[in-house]
Amino acid sequence: MTLTYRPGDSVAHRLDPRTKLGFQVAFAAAAFAHTTPAGLAALTAVAAGVLRGSDLSARRALAEYRFAFPFLVGGPVLSALTLGPPWVRWEPGFDTALASYRVVLVLLVSAAYLRTTPVRDSRAAIQHLVPGRAGRLLGTGVGFVFRFLPVLQADLRRIRDASAARLGDRRGPVDRMRLVGVAGLARSLSRADRFALALRARCFSWNPTLPPLSFSRADVPALAAGLALLAWAVV
Structure with a gap:
């Protein structure tokens, strides 16, 4: 399954989990701040780069999130329909479709994180x-x-x-x-x-010994990209 960690040697596998968490937050902030065709087109390119850097195909990631598709597709349809003339309002439906696509992009980036990050590292981060x-x-x-x-x-x-x-x-x-x-x-x-x-x-402990975390030079481009996305969201 895609929504579990798989060992690998991709670029995303080598990043510190704190870098990946920060990038996810910045990406989500940018997606919610720029829910426009141009903004989502740019974020689509970013999400494609994230998937490529994680050795994860979009098709496999979307297959794991298929349970959300009825809601993501049904939302725009319900927003466009009215109980009287003109029966269909395209503008609200289009705006809701953009919002649904925004959610899809955030889910794809989240899938890349889950695919490349061990659970213990996430907890440590x-x-x-x-x-x-x-x-x-x-x-x-x-x-x-x-x-x-x-x-x-x-x-x-x-x-x-x-x-x-x-x-x-x-x-x-x-x-x-x-x-x-x-x-x-x-x-x-x-x-x-x-x-x-x-x-x-198993005498569960609230304070176990967690794996050590450390940033490396591989984190620098990802941190810079996250900061750029965050600045774009604020601007």
Whole structure:
């Protein structure tokens, strides 16, 4: 799956996680500040460069985020439709479509981060940036999410495949959503209980020994790009 760390030797793999986190924040700020055709065209080129530097294809990344597509596509359609004449207003629909595309670009950059950053490094970066107990709590939560989300995705995929093997794909969409949703929720709660038990059995520590982090010359271009994006967002 794309939404998990994969070892590699790409440019993004060699960057410090704090650099990548800062770049993501700057990219998101620029995307929200310049939601125009010209701005999004420039950010598309940046996102393409990020994916290339991460050895990650856009097709694979988008496949992992396909659950968000109904909302990203449905938003512009609902914004364009009206309950009376003229029935369709193109300008609101176009503005919402730009906002949806902005979200897609941010998701692509996030996928590159997840693909190239170990969970322990992400936790270490957050605890370096946010000091004290708040940083430990935030870092622990992020680490749990990064480890737990791929497991839940795999569970939902197995539930959907099992339902299709039992001719569940011949049911209506509402019935399919209900079956997969209820089974997925039950599986998530069960996994959460086992996860909590495993943490207690392993004497979970709030302050573990984290990997050392250090900036290198490879981080300089990425930091400069992040600062440029942040300045563009502010301007």
